[in-house]
Every structure is written in C-alpha cells, then in structure tokens.
Amino acid sequence: xxxxxxxxxxxxAIGFVAVSYVMGLNGDSDDxxxxxxxxxxxxGNELGGPFELVNAEGQTVTDTDVITEPSVLYFGYTFCxxxxxxxxxxxxSAIDVLAERGMSVTPVFISIDPARDTPEVVGEFAENMHPxxxxxxxxxxxxxxxxxxxxxxxxxxxxxxxxxxxxxxxxSYLVMPGEGFVDFFRRDVTPxxxxxxxxxFIENQ
Numbered sequence: 001x002x003x004x005x006x007x008x009x010x011x012x013a014i015g016f017v018a019v020s021y022v023m024g025l026n027g028d029s030d031d032x033x034x035x036x037x038x039x040x041x042x043x044g045n046e047l048g049g050p051f052e053l054v055n056a057e058g059q060t061v062t063d064t065d066v067i068t069e070p071s072v073l074y075f076g077y078t079f080c081x082x083x084x085x086x087x088x089x090x091x092x093s094a095i096d097v098l099a100e101r102g103m104s105v106t107p108v109f110i111s112i113d114p115a116r117d118t119p120e121v122v123g124e125f126a127e128n129m130h131p132x133x134x135x136x137x138x139x140x141x142x143x144x145x146x147x148x149x150x151x152x153x154x155x156x157x158x159x160x161x162x163x164x165x166x167x168x169x170x171x172s173y174l175v176m177p178g179e180g181f182v183d184f185f186r187r188d189v190t191p192x193x194x195x196x197x198x199x200x201f202i203e204n205q
Contacts, residue, residue: 033182036200048173048181051146053110053136056123064177066134070202071106072185073173075152077113077166078125083187085129091172092130093191094198101195103202110146111137112154113166150181174198176205 031037051063072091076084091107098105109126111117117125117137126135137143147154154168172185174197182201185194 032204033201036197036204037183047150047184048175049149051142051149053138053142053146054119056119056126056135058119060138061136066108066136067106067175067177069104069106069177070198070205071108071175071177072198073108073110073150073175075110075112075147075150075154076168076170077111078117078121079113079163080166083170087170087172087187088129088133090187090189090191090194092133094194095130095132097191097195098198098202101199103199105198105202107133109133109135110143111135112143112147112152112168113156114138114140114143115156115159174201176201 049063052060053066055061055066072095074084074088074091076088078084088107088109095105095107107130109122109129111122114137119135119137122135122137124135126133136146138146150173152169152171154166156166157164170187172194173181174183174185175181183197185197189197
C-alpha cells in the first residue's frame with residue numbers, strides 16, 4: 001500500500017512539473033505574445049537578427065529597410081522545382097487572408113542561390129508570387145550571413161550542371177519591426193491557420 005502511495009505521489013509530482021512547464025510556456029505575463037505561441041522555440045531568443053542584402057533594383061538594403069511591418073520571411077531559390085513555389089504561394093495566400101481581415105503583412109523571399117538569382121531574377125519571381133512580396137539576394141557572403149542569423153540550412157548540388165538543385169530548410173519566419181523574430185511556420189500549416197496565428201501576434205503588438 002505504501003508503495004502504491006509512493007508511486008502515486010511521484011506521478012502527481014511529475015504531472016505538476018509538466019503543467020507548470022506548459023503554463024510557463026503559454027502563460028508568461030512578461031511575453032505579450034505568449035497566447036499566440038503553441039510552444040517554445042529552441043534558441044528562439046537567438047533567432048533572427050540584422051542582415052544586409054540586395055533588392056530587385058540592385059540596391060543594398062538592411063533588415064530595418066525591409067521589415068517595416070509584420071513580415072514573413074522565406075529562404076529559398078527561384079529555380080526550385082516544387083517546394084519553394086508551393087511554400088511561397090501558401091505564404092502569399094495567408095497574406096491575402098490577412099488583408100481581407102484588415103491586417104497588412106509583407107511577404108519576403110530571400111534567395112539562397114545567389115549565383116543564379118540576380119536582383120532581376122529574384123525581383124521577377126517575387127512580383128509573380130505576390131504584388132507586395134520583396135525579393136532579396138546578395139553576394140554569397142551576404143546570403144550566408146542572413147541564413148546563419150535565422151539558422152537555415154542550404155547546400156547546392158553539383159553546380160557544373162546549370163539545372164542544379166539546392167537542398168534547404170523550409171521554415172517561414174514571422175518577424176515584427178523593431179522586435180525581430182517571434183515565431184515560425186512549418187510546411188503543413190494552411191494559409192488560414194497561418195493567418196490566424198499571425199493575426200494573434202498583430203492584435204497583441
């Protein structure tokens with residue numbers, strides 16, 4: 001009997017710790033966005049940061065030039081045969097859903113293939129995906145620095161083939177002006193789910 005009581009006490013203690021942890025993630029009064037987040041992001045406080053890239057007009061711009069309102073950043077490349085167009089189109093659809101709700105958000109496409117994605121190429125891609133989308137590229141060093149800031153992964157295949165592919169991560173990042181990274185979205189999130197989540201952040205700015 002004592003053994004059963006001891007086990008029950010341990011279970012209750014574990015449950016208390018688990019509940020306290022979840023409450024800590026979602027009920028932190030110091031985090032105005034706590035109710036908008038499903039879970040804590042490992043290293044979230046260290047994600048994002050300053051970057052310097054080149055826009056469609058060939059002008060060097062910084063993160064403060066680009067992120068002037070809530071923005072959704074995606075790292076990909078214009079020659080991507082399937083993943084990037086689908087992900088970027090999903091982001092564009094979410095932006096439109098938010099616009100219908102009276103909320104303005106900027107979609108941003110950052111190339112991780114600067115060898116082929118010139119300012120003109122990335123600009124045309126962005127314009128075709130959404131009229132508000134900002135397309136960015138840059139030197140290999142600039143692109144690498146921006147990618148490292150958001151901890152994204154990319155690796156080009158044999159570049160001797162002009163149709164080479166580039167392996168890369170596929171997260172989309174929500175960034176708030178003056179605040180930086182606040183959350184990310186996986187590929188399986190729908191435009192409506194994405195819009196709901198972003199809307200929560202906007203309402204709690």
